[in-house]
Amino acid sequence: MSRRPYVRPMSRTTWYMRNGRFKVYMLRELTSLLVGFYAFLVLFGLVALSAGSEAQWNDFLASQQGPEMIALHGFALLYFLFYQTFAWFNLAPKAMPVQLGEKKLPAHFIVIAHYVAWAVVSAFIFWLAGAI
Amino acid sequence: MTIARKALVWGLFAAGGTLTSFVFPSLIALFLLIASGNTPVGLEYGQIHAFAASWMGKASLFGVIFLALWHAAHRLRVAAHDLGLRVDGLVASVLYLVAALGSALAVYYLVLI
Amino acid sequence: MKHIQADIVIVGAGGAGLRAAIAIAEIDPEIEIALISKVYPMRSHTCAAEGGAAGVKLSDDSLEMHFNDTVSGGDWLCDQDVVEYFVEQAPRELVQLEHWGCPWSREDDGSVAVRPFGGMKKKRTWFAADKSGFHILHTLFQTSLQFPSIKRYDEFFALDLLHEDGRARGVVAMEMRSGCFFHFSAASVIMATGGAGKIFPFTTNGAIKTGDGMAMAYRAGVPMKDMEFVQYHPTGLPGTGILLTEGCRGEGGVLVNKDGYRYLQDYDMGPETPLGEPVFKSMELGPRDRLSQAFWHEQKKGNTVPTAWGDCVLMDMRHLGAQRILERLPMVHELAVSYVGVDMITDPVPVRPVVHYMMGGIASNIEGETPMPGLFAIGETACGSLNGANRLGSNSLTELLVFGKRAAAGAAAFAAENDYPREAPALLAQAEAIVARVRGLLQKSEGNESVAGIRGEMMNSLEEGAGIYRDEEGTEIACKKIAELQARSAAIKVNDKSNVFNTDLQGLLELQNMLDAAECVAEASNARKESRGAHQRMDYVERDDENYLKHSMAYRQPGERPRIDWLDVTITRSQPGVRDYSGDKK
Amino acid sequence: MGTRQIELEVMRYNPEKDEAPWFQQYSVPCEEDWAILDALIYVKDNLDSTLSYRWSCHMMVCGSCGMTVNGEPHLTCKTFIRDLPDKVRVEPLENFPIERDLVVVLDDVMQKLQLAKPYIIRKDDPPPEDEEYPQSRAALKKFKQYTMCINCMLCYSACPQYGLSNDFIGPAALSLAHRYNLDSRDQGKAQRLDILADHDGVWECSFVGACSEACPKNVDPAAAIQQMKVDGTMEWWKQKFGLTGDKP
Ligand SMILES: Cc1cc2nc3c(=O)[nH]c(=O)nc-3n(C[C@H](O)[C@H](O)[C@H](O)COP(=O)(O)OP(=O)(O)OC[C@H]3O[C@@H](n4cnc5c(N)ncnc54)[C@H](O)[C@@H]3O)c2cc1C
Ligand code: SF4
Numbered sequence A: 001m002s003r004r005p006y007v008r009p010m011s012r013t014t015w016y017m018r019n020g021r022f023k024v025y026m027l028r029e030l031t032s033l034l035v036g037f038y039a040f041l042v043l044f045g046l047v048a049l050s051a052g053s054e055a056q057w058n059d060f061l062a063s064q065q066g067p068e069m070i071a072l073h074g075f076a077l078l079y080f081l082f083y084q085t086f087a088w089f090n091l092a093p094k095a096m097p098v099q100l101g102e103k104k105l106p107a108h109f110i111v112i113a114h115y116v117a118w119a120v121v122s123a124f125i126f127w128l129a130g131a132i
Numbered sequence B: 001m002t003i004a005r006k007a008l009v010w011g012l013f014a015a016g017g018t019l020t021s022f023v024f025p026s027l028i029a030l031f032l033l034i035a036s037g038n039t040p041v042g043l044e045y046g047q048i049h050a051f052a053a054s055w056m057g058k059a060s061l062f063g064v065i066f067l068a069l070w071h072a073a074h075r076l077r078v079a080a081h082d083l084g085l086r087v088d089g090l091v092a093s094v095l096y097l098v099a100a101l102g103s104a105l106a107v108y109y110l111v112l113i
Numbered sequence C: 001m002k003h004i005q006a007d008i009v010i011v012g013a014g015g016a017g018l019r020a021a022i023a024i025a026e027i028d029p030e031i032e033i034a035l036i037s038k039v040y041p042m043r044s045h046t047c048a049a050e051g052g053a054a055g056v057k058l059s060d061d062s063l064e065m066h067f068n069d070t071v072s073g074g075d076w077l078c079d080q081d082v083v084e085y086f087v088e089q090a091p092r093e094l095v096q097l098e099h100w101g102c103p104w105s106r107e108d109d110g111s112v113a114v115r116p117f118g119g120m121k122k123k124r125t126w127f128a129a130d131k132s133g134f135h136i137l138h139t140l141f142q143t144s145l146q147f148p149s150i151k152r153y154d155e156f157f158a159l160d161l162l163h164e165d166g167r168a169r170g171v172v173a174m175e176m177r178s179g180c181f182f183h184f185s186a187a188s189v190i191m192a193t194g195g196a197g198k199i200f201p202f203t204t205n206g207a208i209k210t211g212d213g214m215a216m217a218y219r220a221g222v223p224m225k226d227m228e229f230v231q232y233h234p235t236g237l238p239g240t241g242i243l244l245t246e247g248c249r250g251e252g253g254v255l256v257n258k259d260g261y262r263y264l265q266d267y268d269m270g271p272e273t274p275l276g277e278p279v280f281k282s283m284e285l286g287p288r289d290r291l292s293q294a295f296w297h298e299q300k301k302g303n304t305v306p307t308a309w310g311d312c313v314l315m316d317m318r319h320l321g322a323q324r325i326l327e328r329l330p331m332v333h334e335l336a337v338s339y340v341g342v343d344m345i346t347d348p349v350p351v352r353p354v355v356h357y358m359m360g361g362i363a364s365n366i367e368g369e370t371p372m373p374g375l376f377a378i379g380e381t382a383c384g385s386l387n388g389a390n391r392l393g394s395n396s397l398t399e400l401l402v403f404g405k406r407a408a409a410g411a412a413a414f415a416a417e418n419d420y421p422r423e424a425p426a427l428l429a430q431a432e433a434i435v436a437r438v439r440g441l442l443q444k445s446e447g448n449e450s451v452a453g454i455r456g457e458m459m460n461s462l463e464e465g466a467g468i469y470r471d472e473e474g475t476e477i478a479c480k481k482i483a484e485l486q487a488r489s490a491a492i493k494v495n496d497k498s499n500v501f502n503t504d505l506q507g508l509l510e511l512q513n514m515l516d517a518a519e520c521v522a523e524a525s526n527a528r529k530e531s532r533g534a535h536q537r538m539d540y541v542e543r544d545d546e547n548y549l550k551h552s553m554a555y556r557q558p559g560e561r562p563r564i565d566w567l568d569v570t571i572t573r574s575q576p577g578v579r580d581y582s583g584d585k586k
Numbered sequence D: 001m002g003t004r005q006i007e008l009e010v011m012r013y014n015p016e017k018d019e020a021p022w023f024q025q026y027s028v029p030c031e032e033d034w035a036i037l038d039a040l041i042y043v044k045d046n047l048d049s050t051l052s053y054r055w056s057c058h059m060m061v062c063g064s065c066g067m068t069v070n071g072e073p074h075l076t077c078k079t080f081i082r083d084l085p086d087k088v089r090v091e092p093l094e095n096f097p098i099e100r101d102l103v104v105v106l107d108d109v110m111q112k113l114q115l116a117k118p119y120i121i122r123k124d125d126p127p128p129e130d131e132e133y134p135q136s137r138a139a140l141k142k143f144k145q146y147t148m149c150i151n152c153m154l155c156y157s158a159c160p161q162y163g164l165s166n167d168f169i170g171p172a173a174l175s176l177a178h179r180y181n182l183d184s185r186d187q188g189k190a191q192r193l194d195i196l197a198d199h200d201g202v203w204e205c206s207f208v209g210a211c212s213e214a215c216p217k218n219v220d221p222a223a224a225i226q227q228m229k230v231d232g233t234m235e236w237w238k239q240k241f242g243l244t245g246d247k248p
């Protein structure tokens, strides 16, 4: 046979370095580490709470203080906002398009609706936490 | 059936993604407040304990932890694959197990409160 | 050489070939179909058709009117029994496509919408925005995927027809990816290889439209009918030749010259119609031959607009407004922006006539039968005499469907009735000879001519000698030139010696086919000494029903000029009359 | 109109001669309004007739001319010289085996289109042969976007998940299935979901989104796939609660 199709190898471990879009994708996927981390952090809080003593809880709070914690949470907040929250909202209209009659609701409407809902949810959480 | 399992896994993943996108920024912000020594009143022992003791509180805390863990586990599984770790069965078992364990612990401690 | 046995071989998987394949599969799933195409089916040029497909739909319309429009549009060179059958079957075929999922544009009440088209007295062109052919082709292709009896041979280049005792018996094809030769034998063969627009320099046709099927049949002794009738579409983009569909004018676009004057009123298509209110069969909704000829005169008068790509007139659509343009004509809007940098919402677009469609082709009849038993021809490669001397826009997509289906039935019946020996040594020898010819081309190591060079000369000589207007002297020169090029093409050397996807070799094979088609066009233009429809002679300006109400039939005579015969036109109820394109106003 | 000299760097591969692909340079005098395809045609006609590539319509509708231009998948008849630097690298589409020069092997994706069952599937009888299905403009709008796919396969070339595993059914085939699922005339959704919501179907997509960015026809396959995931999930719950008689 004269045919001999050539298969270009694709690196299984570093393919995402090929272009900016793929790098952003990997950064986006890695927010899952933060999600896991904070889920466990909340769990630790629960452990402290479940002991039933104020001291334990305060110890937990104290353990969360300090400049390195500020740096960690600060970084996490920004990273999370850009690569998880905003990314998720921006992609939402693709999964859940809204069509009213003959017109598709423009994607940015759906995105904006998400931001509004997010503001409300966040305000509620802060209110619940007594922060506002 | 594969269809069924994947649909369930993905459904929870998507729910977790949506939930964390909405809730986690505030959650992280609260930790930031704590870190900078400005713990809000609602997180002082009495109030937070009361919240976690209520049914509503328990349910929402569990929901957040469970969905977040599930979301993280599933996404890490995909990321592991993307990074070239091609032992999907093992990776999935470990990650989902951790998520399940975390969720079970959450239930245990919530019941204790 | 590999041998493939089928009951029916279809060459070409465009609209016509696919429609036929589906029809056969529906007639009897036991019939083995080999569907050969030099490109993947959805790349076939049917995908480029924009405007739509004609079929009577509204209650104020009638089969009679569609018949009359088609026959007068074709300047009475249509076979009227064919037209009668066509107009009757058209609506059913279009509904059939609807059932198969074609995304036709819709009216408010959920019924399929129709739009006006040039030369049509009523709105009867079914459309899917401005990608009608694309949607038809993809609907057919996707629908065909459910029939296991349709066995596809994609990217197989058919080389020549096999025939024995005057009967078609199969084809030889080359698999492009391997360079392997395949001998397909079958009881009937359907040619559906599309047109040959690429023999001209400016055309709306894609690279694949090289007249292969015509040439294959011609070489096998089948006559080419009415090859002098080449349709120029009046509104192609300069440079690339990309089409701006007639739908643009159907929606209300107008043509103006350099002074902003709607010049069509000077060519028997007036009076001027109000802007944005097109009137059926007048001004911009006149037939294509008339509009293209009007351009030629404007150019002679110096009324055209000079552009970087040559002389043009302007199509003004600004009054339609952004919304209508973007909803109904999104693709042409994008094409004009991309290829000539003009936004039709804010500016008029430069356009010029470009070669668009071959009315002529393999001689065939109402059944899709050719004079060679067992050989059927459909679609643009065929001349079933629906279109006469000038095709009306949107009739040909429907033609693919109506006669694709009809020929399928004929081919299936022929295959059933005519048992044939499966082993045929004579055919094998024929096949070997065909392969040897192609191998010879590939192996030749000397030669000072090139495919591109000869192709260029062929295109230019046709444009000059057999363009919108013709005369004795010009066609004579063109005939000689084509003959000379045929001889010179023997000196082409194929540089690429590879077996795998050798497009250099393919280019040469296509060029040979194009030269055969070009020979027919030039010779038939030379022979028809009258003016009719798309064939306009400056030395014989009148239509001559006395002598030329006949189809020209070109027969190949190896080493000599082809013999041109004449065949009577079938007339059932409409005697030749005057083509009136002044709307209903006069 | 001026011409501009463009250095084309074209990937060549002749399986009968070359061990591996390599690059060949051509210097092409391009007209300002040319697309890359025109430059390739110039090469074929004037410089080197042995270069192989696919093309036909030159009007962005046949889907033949997809290639990798400066690292990104493009239709070469839609990629204009005016938007490119003086040096342009042209390679075959990524993620497909190279047959020859710029021509890739498409067998895999052609098979996948078939998996999508891209035809109207009915449980009820269709209307009589001279009657249309009524379909409102709104119902048409619902799936129209997904009918625009020209099968150029740029999306497969862009999608890393397809690159990593050819088992993935992939963006165009899935969008095609979605197109029929959304068509008001079709009743075959359950059948399609059975195949496509299975192992190598929609779930293999990790929503990289590159497919939609590459798509020259704004089909947005990424959206189709996410919607199918939602559909698949809903269908699963429906089946769980016996809300659907759809199970074949
Ligand atoms: C730009 C444009 C717009 C048009 N718009 C309209 C319109 O609005 N309305 C209308 O009615 N008509 C329109 N037409 C005309 C109409 O589209 C064509 O006449 C029709 O599509 C031809 O279809 P077909 O099936 O005969 O051939 P094609 O679709 O051209 O298919 C030919 C097939 O033959 C195969 N083939 C060719 N040679 C070989 C070979 N050697 N070996 C193997 N296979 C081969 C090809 O691979 C292909 O599959 C338009 C034409 C053009 C160019
Ligand atoms: S979805 Fe877009 S990119 Fe993919 S094949 Fe279709 S048109 Fe091409």
Ligand code: F3S
Residues within 6 Å of the ligand: D158, D159, D160, D161, D162, D170, D171, D204, D205, D206, D207, D208, D209, D210, D211, D212, D221, D222, D225
């Ligand atoms: S790029 Fe691939 S991973 Fe999904 S969103 Fe598109 S198919």
Ligand code: FES
Residues within 6 Å of the ligand: D055, D056, D057, D058, D059, D060, D061, D062, D063, D064, D065, D066, D075, D076, D077, D078
């Ligand atoms: S050549 Fe047809 S899409 Fe580019």
